[in-house]
Amino acid sequence: MGHLDLVHLEKAFGATRVVEDFTLSIAEGEFISLLGPSGCGKTTILRMVAGFESPSAGAIRLAGADISGLRPRERNIGMVFQSYALFPNLTVRQNIGFGLEVAGLPKPEIAPCVDEMLALIGLDALGGRYPFQLSGGQQQRVALARALAPRPRVLLLDEPLSALDAQIRVSLRTEMRAIQRELGITTLFVTHDQEEALSISDRVVVMNKGRAEQTDVPFAIYNRPATSFVANFVGALNTLEAVIENATGGHVRIADLTVPLGRQLQGQKGDSIRLAIRPESFRHGAGAGGDIVLPAVLEDVHFLGSVIRIRARVAGQLISVDSFNRPDQPPPPVGATTALRLSASDILVLEAS
Amino acid sequence: MSARRLLAWAILIAAVLFFALPLIGMFEFSLRARRGTWSLDAYANVLKDPQFLGTLAYSAVLSVVTIVLGILIVVPTAFWVRLKFRRFRPVVEFITVLPLVIPPIVIVFGYLRLYNTSSWLPLTGSTTGTDLLLSLGYVTLSLPYMYRAIDNGLGAFDLKALTEAAQSLGAGWGRILYRVILPNVLVAVLSGAFITFAIVIGEYVFAALMNRPAFGPYMVWTGSNKAYEPAALAVVAFGLTWGAMGLLQLAATLSTTGLSKTRLSKTRRTR
Ligand SMILES: Nc1ncnc2c1ncn2[C@@H]1O[C@H](COP(=O)(O)OP(=O)(O)O)[C@@H](O)[C@H]1O
Ligand SMILES: [Mg+2]
Numbered sequence: 020m021g022h023l024d025l026v027h028l029e030k031a032f033g034a035t036r037v038v039e040d041f042t043l044s045i046a047e048g049e050f051i052s053l054l055g056p057s058g059c060g061k062t063t064i065l066r067m068v069a070g071f072e073s074p075s076a077g078a079i080r081l082a083g084a085d086i087s088g089l090r091p092r093e094r095n096i097g098m099v100f101q102s103y104a105l106f107p108n109l110t111v112r113q114n115i116g117f118g119l120e121v122a123g124l125p126k127p128e129i130a131p132c133v134d135e136m137l138a139l140i141g142l143d144a145l146g147g148r149y150p151f152q153l154s155g156g157q158q159q160r161v162a163l164a165r166a167l168a169p170r171p172r173v174l175l176l177d178e179p180l181s182a183l184d185a186q187i188r189v190s191l192r193t194e195m196r197a198i199q200r201e202l203g204i205t206t207l208f209v210t211h212d213q214e215e216a217l218s219i220s221d222r223v224v225v226m227n228k229g230r231a232e233q234t235d236v237p238f239a240i241y242n243r244p245a246t247s248f249v250a251n252f253v254g255a256l257n258t259l260e261a262v263i264e265n266a267t268g269g270h271v272r273i274a275d276l277t278v279p280l281g282r283q284l285q286g287q288k289g290d291s292i293r294l295a296i297r298p299e300s301f302r303h304g305a306g307a308g309g310d311i312v313l314p315a316v317l318e319d320v321h322f323l324g325s326v327i328r329i330r331a332r333v334a335g336q337l338i339s340v341d342s343f344n345r346p347d348q349p350p351p352p353v354g355a356t357t358a359l360r361l362s363a364s365d366i367l368v369l370e371a372s
Numbered sequence: 373m374s375a376r377r378l379l380a381w382a383i384l385i386a387a388v389l390f391f392a393l394p395l396i397g398m399f400e401f402s403l404r405a406r407r408g409t410w411s412l413d414a415y416a417n418v419l420k421d422p423q424f425l426g427t428l429a430y431s432a433v434l435s436v437v438t439i440v441l442g443i444l445i446v447v448p449t450a451f452w453v454r455l456k457f458r459r460f461r462p463v464v465e466f467i468t469v470l471p472l473v474i475p476p477i478v479i480v481f482g483y484l485r486l487y488n489t490s491s492w493l494p495l496t497g498s499t500t501g502t503d504l505l506l507s508l509g510y511v512t513l514s515l516p517y518m519y520r521a522i523d524n525g526l527g528a529f530d531l532k533a534l535t536e537a538a539q540s541l542g543a544g545w546g547r548i549l550y551r552v553i554l555p556n557v558l559v560a561v562l563s564g565a566f567i568t569f570a571i572v573i574g575e576y577v578f579a580a581l582m583n584r585p586a587f588g589p590y591m592v593w594t595g596s597n598k599a600y601e602p603a604a605l606a607v608v609a610f611g612l613t614w615g616a617m618g619l620l621q622l623a624a625t626l627s628t629t630g631l632s633k634t635r636l637s638k639t640r641r642t643r
Binding site: 069092105107108118166 | 529542544556
């Protein structure tokens with residue numbers, strides 16, 4: 020049993036099932052991201068936890084107690100919205116103090132709490148301003164402080180960074196994670212941005228069409244995707260069409276190349292399967308290791324600074340190859356033939372989809 | 373200047389004359405109480421008349437009560453309709469324009485039938501009851517303007533997100549309405565309030581049929597009993613109405629400069 024348990028949650032709006040059999044156990048102080056494409060039900064799950072929607076079936080338990088019957092204001096769960104949703108008529112201080120005032124704290128006790136929160140988000144000097152006098156990033160920090168001030172039992176964040184521009188998005192997510200760690204608050208974070216989810220989460224739940232496809236630490240989600248949806252949604256992926264040559268021996272054929280995968284395959288000789296390879300799994304050039312060699316023709320070379328991105332053709336199929344820039348190794352010329360190397364363990368076998 | 377512009381100016385001047393001439397004529401007439409010279413005698417007579425201040429004060433107090441009742445009824449209704457019952461918006465909008473369609477005389481007869489001394493709720497049995505009934509009648513009369521103003525005000529910000537934010541911070545409905553919703557529709561409420569004020573100050577039918585000493589009936593009574601004073605009174609009433617309109621304009625301007633300030637700071641904002 021975790022701190023927050025979502026048990027077989029279901030939600031239907033009329034005939035459309037938006038969340039299906041969703042189970043998740045979140046430990047105290049854990050930071051979990053729900054990652055998935057738009058419309059997959061992330062917000063709906065968050066809103067059920069907050070109490071704005073009631074589940075069609077299943078239970079929501081907080082510290083062991085079922086909270087499904089409680090009204091939103093009785094749950095003591097903090098929420099941060101994509102649109103900030105700051106009260107326009109209140110100053111930054113009043114916004115942050117709102118929850119404390121509601122809780123009935125006397126004024127002299129509210130002020131130091133607000134000061135502490137302002138320091139936490141680094142806006143000590145802006146307490147007297149109104150929301151419209153702040154930038155988007157500052158507004159979202161105030162929204163975070165407002166949600167945290169009453170010391171909620173869980174913090175919910177619904178795409179809090181989506182309305183901000185790229186630079187602030189990255190710096191603010193780091194800051195949010197640092198604050199979350201400092202306070203040790205159990206957090207459920209919703210995003211459709213995989214980099215965001217992978218970079219700041221203890222664990223990531225990849226969602227598709229209302230279901231959890233995989234729940235694991237970011238490293239595992241990226242390197243050992245459980246389903247082809249996860250493999251495709253998280254990170255860039257090359258897919259190569261192949262035909263099984265020997266299922267038990269793990270040999271497949273890509274055009275006229277035989278490739279040993281080193282693992283047993285489901286299916287039989289002659290079945291076509293899809294192999295997936297991350298762009299950064301390939302190695303090429305002098306000194307490259309790897310037991311599998313694929314001859315490739317380079318069609319396009321993009322020098323991006325730290326990364327060199329190559330479009331290459333392997334057995335008639337176009338793939339993308341990423342390698343780090345090295346001063347002693349200039350990018351190969353377009354039209355050249357090269358040997359791409361990789362390890363069998365870098366190849367994912369996708370189930371037919 | 374092109375012929376088109378000339379025509380436009382001609383139309384504008386004709387329109388100004390059409391509206392201004394009667395007013396100028398009335399004002400000029402109101403100054404003629406003393407034979408052979410212009411004077412403010414008619415105004416002095418009007419202001420001297422204790423009935424003038426009495427009825428004006430009565431109507432002013434009534435308009436304040438009407439505005440408060442209107443706000444208490446309309447703000448929660450419009451809020452609730454926007455938040456939870458969007459489907460019923462057309463129905464509610466239809467109901468709120470009914471007072472424009474149904475003649476006041478019909479409405480007031482309806483009230484008198486429903487609340488007369490031999491009814492289930494004999495409001496007309498006492499003066500306080502009648503005053504209350506009159507005020508409620510004025511709430512009805514101002515409903516189309518009050519509702520539209522406040523509903524527009526509610527549409528100007530993200531009602532749902534603010535409500536949910538307040539709820540997640542533990543706030544109940546009363547606090548949400550009082551601390552979050554009302555302050556953010558205050559300008560809209562003000563404009564509705566000024567229109568209500570103008571309506572209540574000039575209204576005749578309700579007040580006359582309920583036999584209360586309001587400003588509207590007083591104006592009509594003066595009109596049929598005096599010569600120059602009605603013109604002076606009309607000018608005063610006109611000034612009051614324009615004063616209310618001016619305040620409304622001021623509130624609207626303040627709110628729009630507030631908005632442009634918002635916009636400015638958005639374009640200028642730094643990280
Ligand atoms: N109140 C509602 N009534 C009907 N359908 C809804 C409602 N809220 C959400 N949906 C639908 O549920 C699906 C999931 O929505 P949502 O949880 O917002 O997805 P996400 O946050 O992952 O983008 C969407 O198809 C959306 O149209
Ligand atoms: Mg969403």
